[in-house]
Amino acid sequence: MALGAGLGLKPQHYEDAYAVVGDGTWFEVHPENYLVDGGPRLTWLEAIRARHPLSLHGVSLSLAADRDPDVVHLQRLKALIERVEPALVSEHLAWSAWGDHYHPDLLPFPRTQDALVRVAANISRSQDTLGRRIAIENPTHYLTIEGHDWSEGDFLREIVRRTGCGLLVDVNNVFVSAHNLSIDPVAYLNAIPSDAVMEIHLAGHSVDTNGALLIDSHDAAIADGVWRLYQCLIDRIGPCPTLIERDGKVPAFDVLLHERQRAQSLLDHGVSMEAMA
Structure with missing residues (x-):
């Protein structure tokens, strides 16, 4: 079944x-919340999976780190994938562990040749x-990092x-980064290889205390500018599975369902336009 628009699932919304x-x-x-052998959360997840497709969006593989992804974590993730058979599995282009230190965040890095080799090797491992293709999410940027080769x-x-x-x-990451780094968000989207896009995320953001920086906070309604960028993206690549994050x-x-329906309407319109072409 082709996926349209979906929602991030929170425990308070299980029923x-x-x-x-x-x-x-x-x-x-986030699969990290379900890497267990049993319990109420996993029971709920399996019950919802019996009725709806699922996607697993990881936050801890640390693909840009200086070492291989954690073997035990990967095996637990593989077991969950085999258990719930998700339609999509994804991770972030970021790092959260380096050496013997762990940082509870998704951190950026200079896009050097060495980083490319390291990230590609970790994705391949x-x-x-996992025995399947995964999707990699573009990062959010708050300041310019020196030393990029790419x-x-x-x-x-x-x-x-x-x-x-x-x-x-x-798309929210693109919008926030474009504002913070003064780059063209449409040009950024146009540089993405359309045939590689497996999933799209839409979320809200906030403004820091001095009003200069946008924060990828996922704690607000999706901004109009993000909706416009989303329209630009699907106009170029066609309909694609789209998630509402909060x-x-x-x-x-019901509030999240309303945002989900707005995204679905845009996807349906894209399908109709493709059929007329």
């Missing part, structure tokens, strides 16, 4: 998600262990070429 019937909604979770678009394109992975395009100040389920 609401389970009750959704017949509208094509799918749900995405992950895909080999533009981000070329870096992503080369990773795809070397590993066969796909891409997850987070991780803070999570509203009632």
